[in-house]
Amino acid sequence: xxxxxxxxxxxxxxxxxxxxxxxxxxxxxxxxxxxxxxxxxxxxxxxxxxxxxxxxxxxxxxxxxxxxxxxxxxxxxxxxxxxxxxxxxxxxxxxxxxxxxxxxxxxxxxxxxxxxxxxxxxxxxxxxxxxxxxxxxxxxxxxxxxxxxxxxxxxxxxxxxxxxxxxxxxxxxxxxxxxxxxxxxxxxxxxxxxxxxxxxxxxxxxxxxxxxxxxxxxxxxxxxxxxxxxxxxxxxx
Amino acid sequence: xxxxxxxxxxxxxxxxxxxxxxxxxxxxxxxxxxxxxxxxxxxxxxxxxxxxxxxxxxxxxxxxxxxxxxxxxxxxxxxxxxxxxxxxxxxxxxxxxxxxxxxxxxxxxxxxxxxxxxxxxxxxxxxxxxxxxxxxxxxxxxxxxxxxxxxxxxxxxxxxxxxxxxxxxxxxxxxxxxxxxxxxxxxxxxxxxxxxxxxxxxxxxxxxxxxxxxxxxxxxxxxxxxxxxxxxxxxxxxxxxxxxxxxxxxxxxxxxxxxxxxxxxxxxxxxxxxxxxxxxxxxxxxxxxxxxxxxxxxxxxxxxxxxxxxxxxxxxxxxxxxxxxxxxxxxxxxxxxxxxxxxxxxxxxxxxxxxxxxxxxxxxxxxxxxxxxxxxxxxxxxxxxxxxxxxxxxxxxxxxxxxxxxxxxxxxxxxxxxxxxxxxxxxxxxxxxxxxxxxxxxxxxxxxxxxxxxxxxxxxxxxxxxxxxxxxxxxxxxxxxxxxxxxxxxxxxxxxxxxxxxxxxxxxxxxxxxxxxxxxxxxxxxxxxxxxxxxxxxxxxxxxxxxxxxxxxxxxxxxxxxxxxxxxxxxxxxxxxxxxxxxxxxxxxxxxxxxxxxxxxxxxxxxxxxxxxxxxxxxxxxxxxxxxxxxxxxxxxxxxxxxxxxxxxxxxxxxxxxxxxxxxxxxxxxxxxxxxxxxxxxxxxxxxxxxxxxxxxxxxxxxxxxxxxxxxxxxxxxxxxxxxxxxxxxxxxxxxxxx
Numbered sequence: 001x002x003x004x005x006x007x008x009x010x011x012x013x014x015x016x017x018x019x020x021x022x023x024x025x026x027x028x029x030x031x032x033x034x035x036x037x038x039x040x041x042x043x044x045x046x047x048x049x050x051x052x053x054x055x056x057x058x059x060x061x062x063x064x065x066x067x068x069x070x071x072x073x074x075x076x077x078x079x080x081x082x083x084x085x086x087x088x089x090x091x092x093x094x095x096x097x098x099x100x101x102x103x104x105x106x107x108x109x110x111x112x113x114x115x116x117x118x119x120x121x122x123x124x125x126x127x128x129x130x131x132x133x134x135x136x137x138x139x140x141x142x143x144x145x146x147x148x149x150x151x152x153x154x155x156x157x158x159x160x161x162x163x164x165x166x167x168x169x170x171x172x173x174x175x176x177x178x179x180x181x182x183x184x185x186x187x188x189x190x191x192x193x194x195x196x197x198x199x200x201x202x203x204x205x206x207x208x209x210x211x212x213x214x215x216x217x218x219x220x221x222x223x224x225x226x227x228x229x230x231x232x233x234x235x236x237x
Numbered sequence: 238x239x240x241x242x243x244x245x246x247x248x249x250x251x252x253x254x255x256x257x258x259x260x261x262x263x264x265x266x267x268x269x270x271x272x273x274x275x276x277x278x279x280x281x282x283x284x285x286x287x288x289x290x291x292x293x294x295x296x297x298x299x300x301x302x303x304x305x306x307x308x309x310x311x312x313x314x315x316x317x318x319x320x321x322x323x324x325x326x327x328x329x330x331x332x333x334x335x336x337x338x339x340x341x342x343x344x345x346x347x348x349x350x351x352x353x354x355x356x357x358x359x360x361x362x363x364x365x366x367x368x369x370x371x372x373x374x375x376x377x378x379x380x381x382x383x384x385x386x387x388x389x390x391x392x393x394x395x396x397x398x399x400x401x402x403x404x405x406x407x408x409x410x411x412x413x414x415x416x417x418x419x420x421x422x423x424x425x426x427x428x429x430x431x432x433x434x435x436x437x438x439x440x441x442x443x444x445x446x447x448x449x450x451x452x453x454x455x456x457x458x459x460x461x462x463x464x465x466x467x468x469x470x471x472x473x474x475x476x477x478x479x480x481x482x483x484x485x486x487x488x489x490x491x492x493x494x495x496x497x498x499x500x501x502x503x504x505x506x507x508x509x510x511x512x513x514x515x516x517x518x519x520x521x522x523x524x525x526x527x528x529x530x531x532x533x534x535x536x537x538x539x540x541x542x543x544x545x546x547x548x549x550x551x552x553x554x555x556x557x558x559x560x561x562x563x564x565x566x567x568x569x570x571x572x573x574x575x576x577x578x579x580x581x582x583x584x585x586x587x588x589x590x591x592x593x594x595x596x597x598x599x600x601x602x603x604x605x606x607x608x609x610x611x612x613x614x615x616x617x618x619x620x621x622x623x624x625x626x627x628x629x630x631x632x633x634x635x636x637x638x639x640x641x642x643x644x645x646x647x648x649x650x651x652x653x654x655x656x657x658x659x660x661x662x663x664x665x666x667x668x669x670x671x672x673x674x675x676x677x678x679x680x681x682x683x684x685x686x687x688x689x690x691x692x693x694x695x696x697x698x699x700x701x702x703x704x705x706x707x708x709x710x711x712x713x714x715x716x717x718x719x720x721x722x723x724x725x726x727x728x729x730x731x732x733x734x735x736x737x738x739x740x741x742x743x744x745x746x747x748x749x750x751x752x753x754x755x756x757x758x759x760x761x762x763x764x765x766x767x768x769x770x771x772x773x774x775x776x777x778x779x780x781x782x783x784x785x786x787x788x789x790x791x792x793x794x795x796x797x798x799x800x801x802x803x804x805x806x807x808x809x810x811x812x813x814x815x816x817x818x819x820x821x822x823x824x825x826x827x828x829x830x831x832x833x834x835x836x837x838x839x840x841x842x843x844x845x846x847x848x849x850x851x852x853x854x855x856x857x858x859x860x861x862x863x864x865x866x867x868x869x870x871x872x873x874x875x876x877x878x879x880x881x882x883x884x885x886x887x888x889x890x891x892x893x894x895x896x897x898x899x900x901x902x903x904x905x906x907x908x909x910x911x912x913x914x915x916x917x918x919x920x921x922x923x924x925x926x927x928x929x930x931x932x933x934x935x936x937x938x939x940x941x942x943x944x945x946x947x948x949x950x951x952x953x954x955x956x957x958x959x960x961x962x963x964x965x966x967x968x969x970x971x972x973x974x975x976x
Contacts, residue, residue: 009482009485012397012485012666016667023684110663112662112663112665141663141665212668212670
């Protein structure tokens with residue numbers, strides 16, 4: 001699978017994603033400049049973390065109107081996959097590819113810490129190798145990660161099983177104490193209806209090597225690549 | 238325009254911080270009265286902050302050479318070779334004065350300034366460390382400062398995308414009116430792709446790149462060269478405002494244009510802004526510079542040449558490009574949506590010529606500006622020092638309950654967990670951080686190699702207060718010991734010297750003694766000083782800060798798979814104490830936290846012993862024989878054991894007995910150099926013993942890990958307290974003030 005990592009002015013997780021895809025997963029990957037609309041030679045677009053345009057207006061607001069994000073609608077329509085992490089999730093929401101908004105953390109401070117995520121939906125391309133209720137460990141690093149949406153959208157999200165990850169305790173309890181930013185119903189990650197677009201606040205690229213403290217982030221890529229089956233063992237491709 | 242300028246007089250010069258002698262010297266160098274703009278140039282470049290006029294004579298004593306040193310003092314930052322074709326660029330700098338006046342922007346621009354110092358040399362910043370000092374966190378005014386400083390660092394570093402991986406926060410009343418904000422940045426560069434602040438090649442174009450110039454920060458360098466009084470809050474306009482997003486673009490654009498090979502030399506516009514770059518760069522290269530000031534991108538209207546030259550607006554660089562490659566430079570900066578304007582040329586006349594619409598407004602020999610006055614002012618040991626040193630801490634009563642004493646020490650804000658601050662910092666961006674904040678040193682891998690670097694900062698103002706020379710030497714030793722505990726060999730240090738007014742002979746004596754101590758320790762440990770920063774005038778209403786040299790250190794680990802951290806990993810492991818037995822309660826955290834006293838003498842320092850202990854620690858970690866290694870610092874061996882017990886993913890207790898020649902409080906809480914606690918698996922005990930036997934250092938097994946209590950025996954006393962209580966005290970000691 002060919003990956004494209006988008007670079008906006010102010011993006012900083014671009015190199016980290018590139019490293020994991022090329023050096024850990026050994027998949028082809030290139031950088032995509034934010035002005036580029038041509039995604040013909042890419043199968044999965046990654047929108048990485050950072051502070052695109054400084055996030056001076058609202059996190060992701062300016063990048064959400066950029067040429068590359070504009071081209072994502074068509075890209076997804078013809079079967080492409082999109083993974084947005086951290087600022088990438090904010091951009092997907094601002095760009096209208098995912099429902100909801102990400103607001104200032106409830107504590108009003110930036111938070112960089114390890115979190116546990118419980119997997120609610122294993123029928124997306126990014127989670128199909130996981131068990132329902134499986135708990136993943138990944139770090140967060142953001143100041144605006146409090147997911148919010150109106151009650152009607154929330155009902156729709158639930159009905160369509162678009163809530164993919166929720167902040168939980170190490171043993172999978174979705175409780176307030178496990179919520180690092182005040183997100184509505186502990187929501188940490190949301191997918192589009194067909195699951196081709198996934199946005200999450202945590203950083204899978206920072207949890208993709210044992211030396212960095214864990215490899216749960218790799219599971220998202222391995223699910224997408226079809227290199228993982230449900231019991232966590234690897235398939236030959 | 239000239240008509241609107243103030244008339245140049247001695248009074249005006251004095252108002253700008255120059256002395257009568259300095260003003261005479263300017264007239265002598267120029268052979269005439271300076272213009273208003275020229276006077277501004279001199280006032281900024283001859284300020285203490287830029288010219289190091291009181292410190293330079295002492296700084297010469299620092300050892301600044303080593304085989305692996307690629308760049309010593311005198312550039313934007315120092316550089317050491319770490320092998321495999323890589324080099325590490327690093328420097329520490331203070332932003333104390335701006336942070337007191339406006340904590341958020343003061344600290345933020347402190348981070349911004351040091352980041353530029355690193356990437357101006359061609360390196361990508363990979364780590365930030367902050368060494369902070371405040372008054373009592375129980376004081377609401379101090380809390381506001383802490384909150385502002387930490388948020389400012391968090392905002393700038395996180396948005397820019399460089400992880401904050403370490404540093405320390407310590408508290409003492411002497412910092413209440415003058416907090417210290419020292420920021421160290423570490424960058425990675427190919428050893429053969431280093432850029433310097435040169436203005437070579439007569440006729441080469443001079444580019445102004447980055448943010449536009451405003452009136453912010455005018456005379457910031459002069460402000461940083463004076464003490465504070467009641468009117469200091471009115472100086473808020475001299476604090477600059479940061480824009481980390483623009484800094485990030487500037488980083489990418491600079492590295493890209495450097496990669497293309499179009500850059501001859503480049504310098505960050507830091508203190509004294511454009512004035513500093515346009516004089517220092519040609520002065521280093523024996524050239525001159527002719528610039529048209531009206532071409533400088535401005536974000537305010539009707540700025541005078543004086544204001545444009547002295548503005549300390551952030552996120553700007555001066556770049557000398559290769560002639561004929563101007564379009565390449567413009568193209569790269571346009572891609573990153575930044576200004577890149579050719580404002581002048583390199584000349585051969587050795588002068589800085591500043592024009593406004595073609596008319597010369599300043600013409601000064603660059604040597605005259607760059608070569609500020611140097612003073613060798615008198616130094617005198619403070620009269621009160623003998624009395625301070627004469628105090629015997631053992632004249633105080635012994636604690637009635639040693640367990641309670643340890644709980645109190647763990648809850649002391651200086652010792653307690655700083656997670657409240659660190660969780661606001663991105664610690665992992667770049668995915669290099671192998672050891673996160675909270676151990677003796679942070680460790681970052683060098684991708685594509687087996688190597689890693691260990692980085693740490695250290696400095697104990699109380700130690701330096703009671704004995705400047707030995708205290709400063711101990712700071713170097715402790716910083717180096719911190720990286721040794723990770724398994725690293727220290728390659729270089731950078732020093733940030735925070736002192737009161739050098740015009741007071743007692744303060745200058747503290748400074749001179751501290752420099753001597755740093756020099757002695759660096760020579761003994763064979764670690765060069767690669768550069769640093771002197772911050773004088775840290776005084777408010779005559780109250781100086783504790784004399785505080787902060788030492789930043791970078792070490793290299795040959796095998797990133799062989800590291801040690803400070804926490805106990807499991808029960809049943811043997812605990813060793815390495816190093817000499819001699820400790821002292823003089824200037825200790827115990828004496829301050831339990832008795833409110835700052836007095837006494839420091840323990841003896843044997844630099845040769847220090848070197849051997851560090852070598853032994855490094856060897857043991859490198860051989861994979863140890864499961865934890867932790868330096869004994871504030872609070873002595875008892876606090877070191879407590880920290881190892883509570884800082885792991887799950888707390889692990891211990892039972893130990895420490896040698897006690899005198900009272901138990903001295904043995905448990907006494908502080909002394911060259912002491913390290915380590916743990917080893919029972920199966921590796923023989924190998925560990927064999928290695929220690931070779932190392933010719935004093936050491937002994939003192940106990941075993943495990944259980945739910947920390948039990949330490951010393952003389953007839955038994956310290957016995959639950960790990961949970963210690964953990965709670967340690968976790969909440971600082972945070973409870975900030976919640």
